[in-house]
Amino acid sequence: MHNTCYKKLTASFTSIQNDLVVNNSSRKWNCTMVLHFNCPETGKPFETADYSISDNRGIVTNANGDKILDATVMINSPCPHCGNLHKYRADKLACPFSPK
Numbered sequence: 083m084h085n086t087c088y089k090k091l092t093a094s095f096t097s098i099q100n101d102l103v104v105n106n107s108s109r110k111w112n113c114t115m116v117l118h119f120n121c122p123e124t125g126k127p128f129e130t131a132d133y134s135i136s137d138n139r140g141i142v143t144n145a146n147g148d149k150i151l152d153a154t155v156m157i158n159s160p161c162p163h164c165g166n167l168h169k170y171r172a173d174k175l176a177c178p179f180s181p182k
């Protein structure tokens with residue numbers, strides 16, 4: 083994911099997170115942004131907004147000095163290609179802002 087795109091994504095995640103802190107709802111939060119995923123079984127891409135984010139430790143600095151979102155993204159509905167529920171590291175996701 084590009085750095086600038088990553089900033090946009092983390093900014094939107096952070097605003098959602100802030101909303102939840104304000105509303106004091108669950109630790110698991112849902113996002114309506116459509117993200118692109120790759121099925122690890124078939125290698126085929128798909129996109130969905132039906133996912134949730136867990137293990138969110140916020141934005142951290144990795145060994146390279148880059149700021150990354152330390153969280154796990156899990157799809158809520160089965161993968162259209164293999165029918166499994168996949169989990170992804172947030173920082174490994176394809177950039178949702180890059181042109182197709």
Ligand SMILES: [Zn+2]
Binds near residue numbers: 165
């Ligand atoms: Zn799959």
